[in-house]
Amino acid sequence: MEQYNYLLSLCVILMSTKIFSIISRRAQLPQVVGALAAGLFFGPAVLGALTQSFFGIKFCLMPSPLLSRLAELGVIVIMFTAGMETNIQDLRASGKAGFVVALTGVLVPLGMGAGLMYLFEPGVAMTSAIFVGAVLTATSVSITVETLKELGCMSTKSGNTILAAALIDDILGLICLTVITGMAGEKVNLTLVFMKILGFVGFVVIMGLIFYSFMTWSDRSQGSKNLRRYPVMGFALCLFMAWAAETVFGIADIIGAFAAGMIIALSPKGNYIASKFDTIAYLLLTPVFFANIGLEVTIPSMSLNLLLFTLALVVVSVISKLGGCGLGAKLCGLNMHQSYQIGMGMVCRGEVALIVADKGLEMNVINESYMGPIIIMIIICTIITPIFLKDAFKGDKSKEYGISDQFALSDKLDEVTESMLDAETSIYTLLKSRSHE
């Protein structure tokens, strides 16, 4: 009977992440918070500990090889999707403000995060310190967008700068991660690391050219027929590049997946391919990813020292982003109010921070005991951002058209699909009833 338990685990994960997400949305919080909380609650940390102390048996969801593999696939698909949403032309259009904000917003948290580690663990390895810094660098695009969308402030000058900065921020964070994973792999040999990164860039360009030519040729000869092959080919590209990044170039697999996503965004049928991954992500892989992170947390290992570290990490993560990004915005000539809005909008952390931390854990660069503090930091950052943003944007609304509107498309599409299906069913029922007459 044991062998069928994965079915029940998946069922509980799907139900609980969805229900917790709905609850956190009702509470005006990003849904990520709910999804993470679901894993924490049904995992060994809460339900496991509770049932053990009350009934003497551990009755909870447990981490399993299948779940962690699916979670890995989940990360790859999340990063692949993020890559597909990164439109290079839009980034160029939104100018240097976004880039400067992103750059200072990466460098300040990186430095402060590493500094914090040296403070708490003097003599820690440099790669470990930088890794904790890297965890603090990545703003969560999805959380920022969702918050701004709810506030109706996506198209203000601040909103557009936040969006552009968050996208560039992801790429900078990944470059960080690339360099660090390259360095942590073997004895530090910077020349070799940069050779490998250069090789990877060449590989991306070549794969991009091959895929682009193939898609252009296929698009011309097939048009809108046999559409299923495109998402399949896209996914195969993603898996291949993730594998190659890791095994051939010694770079994180998620960076390969992200690069594959950017290639697809530039190819014909890119939008169609992107629309298909939405489903596979929210229907299976993303819930498993979030829940799995919660499952791997064990609360009892939190010492007083670690609690202090958690508190310091939260403070540093908020201040470094707010200060770093605000500074960048000020340097670009935005006023004080706008700089505060932008800084506050970038405080959100999410998937990418978790992914980086997870990567560090896997590479034995981050100690397992730090996962608890990091998750708590992410949850607190995602909880406070919408609250402070709401206040910061009070009264600011504009109707300018910008990159923000792209994100509204995919939401609409779902609704249209549904009404179309309804209409087709009615027509079908009608025709059938006539043919019976």
Added chain:
Amino acid sequence: MEQYNYLLSLCVILMSTKIFSIISRRAQLPQVVGALAAGLFFGPAVLGALTQSFFGIKFCLMPSPLLSRLAELGVIVIMFTAGMETNIQDLRASGKAGFVVALTGVLVPLGMGAGLMYLFEPGVAMTSAIFVGAVLTATSVSITVETLKELGCMSTKSGNTILAAALIDDILGLICLTVITGMAGEKVNLTLVFMKILGFVGFVVIMGLIFYSFMTWSDRSQGSKNLRRYPVMGFALCLFMAWAAETVFGIADIIGAFAAGMIIALSPKGNYIASKFDTIAYLLLTPVFFANIGLEVTIPSMSLNLLLFTLALVVVSVISKLGGCGLGAKLCGLNMHQSYQIGMGMVCRGEVALIVADKGLEMNVINESYMGPIIIMIIICTIITPIFLKDAFKGDKSKEYGISDQFALSDKLDEVTESMLDAETSIYTLLKSRSHE
């Protein structure tokens, strides 16, 4: 590096099943043949054996725990989808002809298949013999539909009868499987088996009522907002019922998934939910399922005796379906020509036969060495059906409107989605360029 090989395996599976499917479609064969062949070719049976004899190392895709778990999930999703496509009202409308054809088309192959086993292995356990019979019972709906669609004969009297019979056939085949798995589980206790089946039916009715009320309530209060929760809830229902069927009622998990699908087909938003599983199936789970079956075949174990068995199995599978269904059609008053058409249309075997065989293997009721013959039988049946059907339907075309047209809807939808995305992107680009002016 080993730990990242699953990415490459998945990439090869996606690419090869797709390319082989396209090739088999070009050759006027059902795509299932190609998908199966891909696993056979890249697995130990062909590529593994070839590389070993030429280079001394086995260089091929290998079965792995992750792949087989994903394949299991794949079967569950395939059966869940089949359940969602089974519309009880349509079945009732197409009358008793479909039912009689399905019934004789199940009983004759069941008897002849079991007889064949007794002939080749005198003294074989009764459950094993019946299991081989059960493998022969299930006509593949998808293959039949695809063949008839290509021929443009879906709406003839014969075409409609075939479709109805194929759907009922699936259900009868599953009832067979339910009884057999129930019997094989422990010492045969028919009363207990029927009690469990009765319990399961009650469970399905209760789950159906709960889910239906929930969906009706949610549909009324939410309308077309927050659509994502429905597919998630549907999948959770499927996983829960699959788990419960197996662990609580001792019935195959796939029957639980099929029942969950039928419940969803009757609920509000059923069409929307069904449309979402298409993607997850063809993008990940179905290719892995087909390829995995091919991967598990090892040709060298085929003795002369087994080759003879293969030949006999092929002959029995064709004759028993053709004869059984033809007989049923004749009993319902159709003419000789129509009875032949119907019989021939039902010869196709596919997913369900494989699923039943796989189940038998897992339960140690079917010997591993019989998997090769069964796969060859399925491939041959799917290859000859379109060829003979083409001949049988020569000149028969009609424009009657029937249950057949439902299957064309989902194909259309993909194309519409794509052109809509294109249109929205153009509008977006246009608006953006204007706002920049």
